[in-house]
Amino acid sequence: MGQIEFHGVVKRFDNGFEALRNVSLSFEEGSMTFLTGHSGAGKTTFLKLLLCLDRPSRGRITVNGVDLGSLKARGLAFYRRGLGAVFQDHHLLTARSVFENVALPLRVAGMRERDVGRRVRAALTRVGLLERESMLPTQLSTGEQQRVGIARAVVIRPRVLIADEPTGNLDPDLSRDIMALFGQFNQVGATVIVASHDLQLIGGLNQRIVELSHGAVVRDIRPTPGSAHHG
Amino acid sequence: MAERGRRAGSKAPKEPWPKASVPGSWRRDHVRVAHDSFRHVSRRFGTTLLAWLLVGIALALPAALYLVQSGLAELTGRWDHRPGLSVYFEPGMGPDTLAAELREQFGVERVEVTTQEEALAEFGAQAQLADALGILEVNPLPASLRVVPVAGAGPADLERLAELARRHPGAAEVVVERTWLERVTAASVVARRLGAILGALFALGAVMVTATSVRLAIEGRLEELKVMKLVGASDGQVRRPFLYLGMLYGLGGGVLAAMLLSVGLTVVEAPLAGLLGSFEVEFEPAAFSLRFLAILLGAGTLLGVIGAVLAVRQRRASLDIL
Ligand SMILES: Nc1ncnc2c1ncn2[C@@H]1O[C@H](COP(=O)(O)OP(=O)(O)OP(=O)(O)O)[C@@H](O)[C@H]1O
Ligand SMILES: [Mg+2]
Numbered sequence: 001m002g003q004i005e006f007h008g009v010v011k012r013f014d015n016g017f018e019a020l021r022n023v024s025l026s027f028e029e030g031s032m033t034f035l036t037g038h039s040g041a042g043k044t045t046f047l048k049l050l051l052c053l054d055r056p057s058r059g060r061i062t063v064n065g066v067d068l069g070s071l072k073a074r075g076l077a078f079y080r081r082g083l084g085a086v087f088q089d090h091h092l093l094t095a096r097s098v099f100e101n102v103a104l105p106l107r108v109a110g111m112r113e114r115d116v117g118r119r120v121r122a123a124l125t126r127v128g129l130l131e132r133e134s135m136l137p138t139q140l141s142t143g144e145q146q147r148v149g150i151a152r153a154v155v156i157r158p159r160v161l162i163a164d165e166p167t168g169n170l171d172p173d174l175s176r177d178i179m180a181l182f183g184q185f186n187q188v189g190a191t192v193i194v195a196s197h198d199l200q201l202i203g204g205l206n207q208r209i210v211e212l213s214h215g216a217v218v219r220d221i222r223p224t225p226g227s228a229h230h231g
Numbered sequence: 232m233a234e235r236g237r238r239a240g241s242k243a244p245k246e247p248w249p250k251a252s253v254p255g256s257w258r259r260d261h262v263r264v265a266h267d268s269f270r271h272v273s274r275r276f277g278t279t280l281l282a283w284l285l286v287g288i289a290l291a292l293p294a295a296l297y298l299v300q301s302g303l304a305e306l307t308g309r310w311d312h313r314p315g316l317s318v319y320f321e322p323g324m325g326p327d328t329l330a331a332e333l334r335e336q337f338g339v340e341r342v343e344v345t346t347q348e349e350a351l352a353e354f355g356a357q358a359q360l361a362d363a364l365g366i367l368e369v370n371p372l373p374a375s376l377r378v379v380p381v382a383g384a385g386p387a388d389l390e391r392l393a394e395l396a397r398r399h400p401g402a403a404e405v406v407v408e409r410t411w412l413e414r415v416t417a418a419s420v421v422a423r424r425l426g427a428i429l430g431a432l433f434a435l436g437a438v439m440v441t442a443t444s445v446r447l448a449i450e451g452r453l454e455e456l457k458v459m460k461l462v463g464a465s466d467g468q469v470r471r472p473f474l475y476l477g478m479l480y481g482l483g484g485g486v487l488a489a490m491l492l493s494v495g496l497t498v499v500e501a502p503l504a505g506l507l508g509s510f511e512v513e514f515e516p517a518a519f520s521l522r523f524l525a526i527l528l529g530a531g532t533l534l535g536v537i538g539a540v541l542a543v544r545q546r547r548a549s550l551d552i553l
Contacts, residue, residue, distance in 0.1 A: 051461075073466050081463030093455050105462040107263065110256015152462070 009059035019045040021215040032186040034202040035195040037212035043195040084158030092137040099133040123155040142169040268475035286484025289437040291491040293430035300422035315408040316378040324401030338388040441538025481535015485528035
């Protein structure tokens with residue numbers, strides 16, 4: 001999977017507030033996109049709809065031609081197994097170790113325990129937290145927690161990787177490392193969408209940038225063809 | 232369950248992303264969940280023990296009634312519902328004349344005679360009071376006879392024979408066993424009905440106990456369940472730990488009920504045997520068979536799972552992240 005399309009998507013909350021207004025966007029399979037915009041622009045709302053954590057009030061979202069609105073519970077579960085998601089508020093299990101947190105998607109997918117250990121350690125190595133594997137998330141710094149969330153998102157080697165402010169609490173060096181990690185996933189074929197308002201960071205990566213403002217797409221900048229790729 | 236269905240199905244998937252799980256994942260998930268549930272139960276042993284105790288008592292009470300009832304039914308069954316008639320004589324009076332008279336009567340199969348000496352010997356042997364009785368200078372036990380009517384003799388026949396015996400000068404007391412038997416039968420009927428009602432009530436209690444315990448467990452893991460769903464856990468996977476938990480609560484309750492019952496039976500067995508022995512009824516320990524044990528454990532497990540299903544249903548909305 002990888003081809004993602006938003007057709008005239010509107011998200012109106014119960015209080016009448018419209019967080020997304022008629023958003024139509026298309027993300028090709030294997031593409032990498034940064035989603036930017038002011039705080040409250042609708043980035044998180046956009047990603048939540050893509051993760052099926054909420055339904056659009058109007059419009060359609062299709063992934064590889066399948067309308068997400070048509071998915072039943074079972075189909076939804078399998079859809080999510082193919083996604084890697086980094087959440088703005090981490091969503092880590094505070095009572096479980098770092099290792100257990102990162103292992104969760106693999107166990108849910110039914111992977112053998114042997115392979116689970118190998119994959120979890122590989123992912124933790126990528127985010128530089130291998131020596132923290134037996135600690136609890138609450139014992140980690142916010143940036144470290146964020147990296148645990150990233151390890152959990154990439155550990156299943158997803159075809160679609162979605163990240164909401166994954167570098168929000170990281171220093172510039174670490175932020176670049178994480179973006180490079182996402183870039184590597186993109187290079188092996190994953191469709192990557194990253195919400196970030198760190199324009200300085202994403203501006204230098206020569207990738208597509210979509211800017212939202214008050215729930216509407218105001219800019220959609222494609223990378224200059226032929227120019228050097230980051231990383 | 233969804234995962235299993237998929238493996239069996241050969242239809243082309245509607246969704247374009249891979250749906251087939253890793254081979255063996257369904258079994259692995261069960262093993263992992265069972266393991267987790269045992270850990271959950273042993274870590275919160277206080278809560279677990281309380282649940283076991285409540286479920287255990289809820290199962291033990293109706294089960295005990297059932298045992299009593301089946302014991303009574305078995306007793307009356309062994310007597311073949313053959314009513315009888317006993318005549319006890321004044322001290323010093325012999326049963327022989329009346330016995331001869333009764334043997335002549337229509338509807339009498341046989342008449343068993345117990346002399347004063349026989350009564351003393353028997354009572355002494357049974358109650359192991361021979362020595363104590365030996366101290367007495369006179370024999371306090373009356374002579375008696377027992378009339379066994381032919382099969383099919385009705386209450387009217389029995390009443391006619393009783394009337395005859397009452398008129399006999401030496402007869403002190405005439406006991407128509409039918410009334411006693413009817414009481415036992417009636418008691419067994421009452422016990423059965425009471426058992427059914429109590430059984431239903433206590434089963435409901437057991438279900439509510441497990442439902443409450445499981446609901447608490449769900450509440451404690453709500454965050455984890457949401458995250459599990461975020462990374463693609465199916466509804467089946469989310470429910471599974473709680474069904475296992477309900478099963479463990481129910482099964483443990485069943486084991487505890489069996490323990491309570493066997494302790495209870497041991498306590499009442501000896502006195503009951505003595506009591507019934509004095510009625511010349513051979514007492515067999517209540518039917519605590521392997522089958523009964525299996526039913527007890529099975530019922531516990533089933534009720535536990537039902538409780539868990541109810542709890543999961545109730546909490547379904549809060550687990551829905553869409
Ligand atoms: N459940 C809700 N009910 C009502 N309004 C909501 C709800 N969720 C979000 N909003 C509003 O929708 C708007 C968009 O929120 P969203 O979280 O998508 O912004 P964002 O672009 O991710 O911002 P940030 O950069 O601060 O994370 C905000 O103004 C927010 O207040
Ligand atoms: Mg946001």
